[in-house]
Amino acid sequence: MSSPAAIEVTNLGKTYDGVEAVKNLSLTIQHGEIFGLLGPNGAGKSTTLRILITTLSPTTGTATILGHDVVKEADTVRRLIGYVAQERAIDRFLTGREHLLLLADLYHLKKDEALARIETLLKLVNLEEHADRVAKGYSGGMKRKLDIACGLLPNPKILFLDEPTLGLDVQSRLNIWDHVRKLKEQGMTIVMTTNYLDEADQLCDRIAIIDRGEIRAIGSPKDLKASLGGDGVWLTLSDATPETLEQLTTALQALPFVRGIRPRENGLDIRVDGPEKALPAIMETTNKVGCLLDGIEYHRPRLDDVFVAHTGRSLTNEPAAPEA
Amino acid sequence: MNEQIQEVLALTNRWVKRLSREKFSMLFTLIQPMLFWLIFFGNLFQRAADVQVVQAPNYMSFLAAGVVVMTVLNNGLAGGVDLLFDKENGFLERLMATPIRRSSVILSRFLFVMAITAMQILVILGVAFLFGVSAETGILGIALILVLGMLFGIGLTSISMAMAFSVKSHGDFFSVLGFLSLPMIFLSSALVPLVAMPGWMQFFAFFNPMTWVIDAVRPLIISGWSEALPQVGIALVVLIAFDALCLYGGAKAFKRSVG
Numbered sequence: 001m002s003s004p005a006a007i008e009v010t011n012l013g014k015t016y017d018g019v020e021a022v023k024n025l026s027l028t029i030q031h032g033e034i035f036g037l038l039g040p041n042g043a044g045k046s047t048t049l050r051i052l053i054t055t056l057s058p059t060t061g062t063a064t065i066l067g068h069d070v071v072k073e074a075d076t077v078r079r080l081i082g083y084v085a086q087e088r089a090i091d092r093f094l095t096g097r098e099h100l101l102l103l104a105d106l107y108h109l110k111k112d113e114a115l116a117r118i119e120t121l122l123k124l125v126n127l128e129e130h131a132d133r134v135a136k137g138y139s140g141g142m143k144r145k146l147d148i149a150c151g152l153l154p155n156p157k158i159l160f161l162d163e164p165t166l167g168l169d170v171q172s173r174l175n176i177w178d179h180v181r182k183l184k185e186q187g188m189t190i191v192m193t194t195n196y197l198d199e200a201d202q203l204c205d206r207i208a209i210i211d212r213g214e215i216r217a218i219g220s221p222k223d224l225k226a227s228l229g230g231d232g233v234w235l236t237l238s239d240a241t242p243e244t245l246e247q248l249t250t251a252l253q254a255l256p257f258v259r260g261i262r263p264r265e266n267g268l269d270i271r272v273d274g275p276e277k278a279l280p281a282i283m284e285t286t287n288k289v290g291c292l293l294d295g296i297e298y299h300r301p302r303l304d305d306v307f308v309a310h311t312g313r314s315l316t317n318e319p320a321a322p323e324a
Numbered sequence: 325m326n327e328q329i330q331e332v333l334a335l336t337n338r339w340v341k342r343l344s345r346e347k348f349s350m351l352f353t354l355i356q357p358m359l360f361w362l363i364f365f366g367n368l369f370q371r372a373a374d375v376q377v378v379q380a381p382n383y384m385s386f387l388a389a390g391v392v393v394m395t396v397l398n399n400g401l402a403g404g405v406d407l408l409f410d411k412e413n414g415f416l417e418r419l420m421a422t423p424i425r426r427s428s429v430i431l432s433r434f435l436f437v438m439a440i441t442a443m444q445i446l447v448i449l450g451v452a453f454l455f456g457v458s459a460e461t462g463i464l465g466i467a468l469i470l471v472l473g474m475l476f477g478i479g480l481t482s483i484s485m486a487m488a489f490s491v492k493s494h495g496d497f498f499s500v501l502g503f504l505s506l507p508m509i510f511l512s513s514a515l516v517p518l519v520a521m522p523g524w525m526q527f528f529a530f531f532n533p534m535t536w537v538i539d540a541v542r543p544l545i546i547s548g549w550s551e552a553l554p555q556v557g558i559a560l561v562v563l564i565a566f567d568a569l570c571l572y573g574g575a576k577a578f579k580r581s582v583g
Contacts, residue, residue, distance in 0.1 A: 053421045055582070078423035085421075089414030093345040094338065105334030106422040108327045134345065150418070 004067040006031045006158055006189040007052065012061035014047050021047040023213040024061070029206075034180065034190045036204035038197070038307075040315055044213040045193040046162065052191065053083050053160050066157060079107075082156030086163055087143040092136040096127055096146045099135070100153055107154045121149040125179065141172030148179055159183060161192035165199060177203050197303045197315060209310055216310035225301040228309060230259045230271040233282060236295035237267045248289045255281055266294075331424045335432030339406065343440075353440070355447075361391045362451055365515075377520045380546050385457040388448070389542035390514030393534055395444050396473045397508055400480025401501055403437040404488030408497055411488065411581075420582055430485060430578065437481050438474050445473050449545075457545065461552060465544040468556060475563040476537045482567075482574035489581035513538045536562040 007029035014022040022044040029035045037045035050056035052063055054074040062069060068076045091099065097118060104114035122128045125145040135143065144164065151159055164180070165173040180203060184190060194200055200207045201221045208218045217224055237245070245263070252258050252270060257278050260271040272278035275298055286293050307315045343350050366384040373383035380386035407429070410416040419429060449459065449466060459465045484501075491497045509515070511525060512534040518526050529535050540559035543552035 050417070053417075055417050055420045075423050078421060081421070083418065083421040085414050085418045089418050091338070091342070091415060093342045098338075098341065102334050102338055103422065105330050106419065106424050108330055108423070154422075 004064070005029060006033075007035075007063070007065055007191065009048075009052075009063045010061055012048065012051065012063055013059050014044075014051060014056065015059045020213050022051075022058075025210075025213070025215055026061075027208055027215065027218060029189065029191060031189055032184065032187055033205040034184050034192070034203055036200045036207040037191070037193045037210055038195065038200045038204075038207045038315075039193075039210035040195055043210045045210050047213075048210070049160055049162055049191070049193050053081060054078055079154070080157045082151040082154050082159045084147045084151035084159065084161040084164060086166065087140060087147060090135050090138070090143050090146065093134060095132050095134050096122070096138070096142075096149075097131040099146060099150060103150055103153050109153075117153065117155075118149075121152055124152075125149045139172075140168050141175065144168060144172065144176055148176070152183075156188070158189045158191065161190065163193055163195070165194075165196065173199075195315065197307065201303045209307060211311040217306065221303055221306075224306045225303065228271075228301045228305055230273055231275060231278075231298065231300050233270040233272055233275075233278065234264065234295075234297040234299075235267040235270065235282070235286065235293065236297075237286075237291050238294045240267075240291050244289060244291050248286060248291055251285050251289055252282065255285070257281075328425050328428055331428040332431045332435065335419075335428060336435050339432065339436040342406070353444075361394060362387060362448060362455075366391075366455070378517055380542075382456075384452065384455050385546050386517075386542070387515070388452040388457050388545050389538050390509075390512075391452075392445050392448055392469060392473065392541055393476065393512075393538045394509055394514055395448060396441055396477045396537075397480060397534060398505060399437055399441045399444070400477045401484050401505060403433060403477075403481035404484030404486070405494075405497070407433060407485055408488035408491070408494050412494060416582075426578070426582060430574075433485065434478060434481055438477055441473060441477050442470050445470060452545075459545045460548045461544045465549075465552070469541050469544055472537055472540055472556070472559055472563070475560070475567060476533070479533075479563070479567040479570035482570035486570075486574040486577035489577045508532060508534055513542075533562055533566045 005028045007027075009025060009027045012022055012025040013020065025044075025048060037048060039045045047056065051058050052065065052070060054070050054077050057071050062071075064070065065077045066080055068080070070077050094102070100118045100121065101114065104118065109117070122131050125148055127142065127145045127149065130138065130142055135146065138146065148161075148164075151161070161180070165176050168176070177199070180190060180192075192204070204221065206218065206220050207224070209216045209224075217227075219227070237248075240248070245268070249261055249268065252261055252268075255278070257273045258270060259273065262269045270278075270282065272282075279296070279298060283293065283296065304314060307313075343353075362384070366387045369387075370383045373386070375382060378386040407416065410419070416429070420426070446466075449469075452458075459469075461468070487497055487500060491500075511528040512532045513529060514534065518529055518535065521529060536559045540552065540555040543555055
């Protein structure tokens with residue numbers, strides 16, 4: 001298997017009206033992975049996606065899809081990819097089936113082939129019952145299902161999803177996640193933008209955190225979290241003196257599973273490998289040194305911590321307004 | 325080539341479906357020009373207009389040509405609206421991510437707008453007939469009127485699509501549209517012949533391509549071939565220049581927008 005990477009982006013840049021939306025962005029996406037572009041609205045993730053699906057040309061740099069340049073070989077690229085647009089991009093006067101029939105012609109499918117595939121896809125996304133209703137009456141979840149069916153119609157090697165669960169209720173989100181996981185099992189490479197941390201965390205094999213047009217961090221959610229230096233244990237020691245604190249710090253540092261200690265208000269922030277051994281040992285050590293333990297709090301690193309560590313601000317999980 | 329035909333037909337079919345689902349909109353699109361202009365305006369000025377000035381048997385027969393070309397104007401200038409909405413809601417992006425020839429979207433729009441316009445022209449001539457106006461040059465003349473209308477429509481639709489691809493918001497689009505439409509009508513020979521206009525209006529009307537098209541359509545309806553043919557010849561020259569200019573500008577705007 002000496003085939004090129006699924007997607008190769010090199011020094012990509014895009015400037016609109018003097019504003020650099022994407023700056024010198026490079027990344028490689030492997031075959032069969034779910035790759036997430038995570039960032040707040042306006043971070044440059046949608047711009048990057050648009051360049052990859054050939055609807056926007058880069059100002060600088062290059063991008064290739066399965067070895068084909070997105071500018072010079074745009075037509076070839078378009079035959080290899082599927083695009084799941086944001087749900088607003090639905091013609092409310094057409095029925096679900098008519099959307100698919102239109103796209104089938106744009107992908108130059110033969111009539112009978114198109115009809116058979118549309119039938120299969122409608123079944124796959126569970127939209128058969130509503131296929132002949134005008135999309136005006138569709139719920140957000142139904143529109144999303146139709147979007148996915150549209151994206152899958154050309155039987156693509158790589159599927160691009162733009163904010164696949166933006167504004168959806170919990171049940172519909174879980175449904176979409178299920179679909180995406182099933183596609184991955186079938187070997188499809190999937191690239192998606194999201195500004196939901198939990199979505200990136202649970203669905204993506206690897207993510208790139210993008211902020212102000214630049215990649216701040218890239219890796220699997222697990223590695224990114226691990227790179228923060230382990231799980232956190234927060235001790236609250238209300239009556240500790242500087243001496244006892246120092247004594248305690250020295251004693252804790254001797255423990256094999258402690259990876260780092262930082263002071264925090266009224267206590268310590270300890271980074272450890274795992275909770276099983278660390279928690280009892282830390283409590284025991286605290287007792288031995290003679291500090292009175294007011295509170296102990298254990299938490300696994302969250303993707304939000306990663307985000308804060310790399311961008312200096314938090315990516316809240318409130319449903320955001322769609323990008324203009 | 326076969327692929328492009330498949331693309332254009334599918335996209336055109338979409339415009340037709342959309343229109344057929346908006347029955348009210350379709351009805352009003354079809355009857356508005358004849359209701360407002362031909363029936364109301366025509367009958368209203370039937371006695372006020374001097375037949376010596378308009379050089380026609382009556383005002384209604386004079387106005388018919390103007391209403392035909394006005395319809396072409398309004399349809400053409402509005403021809404880009406649906407593309408503007410497609411651009412704003414992302415549907416255009418969806419289309420552009422498929423392996424279609426970029427021109428197919430534009431071609432489908434031309435095809436659709438031209439078909440609707442041709443239908444409307446026929447309806448207008450039909451209504452005019454009910455009020456006693458029949459084309460002196462017969463079926464052939466009507467065919468020629470359709471050709472002139474299409475040629476003018478191509479340029480106007482190009483302008484509209486160029487605007488749709490260039491404007492930042494649809495508010496801008498509709499402001500420009502509203503601003504263009506009425507002056508184009510008043511500053512042309514649609515309602516009054518050039519000779520009856522104040523000098524400064526005559527000046528603007530002379531440079532309005534619409535005037536030339538109307539002056540070719542009008543003799544086809546009220547006079548006959550001998551008077552019409554030289555006018556048609558001039559109109560064809562004007563329209564070819566006009567279309568070339570508009571298509572060039574339109575192509576540039578389209579390239580800038582979708583690459």
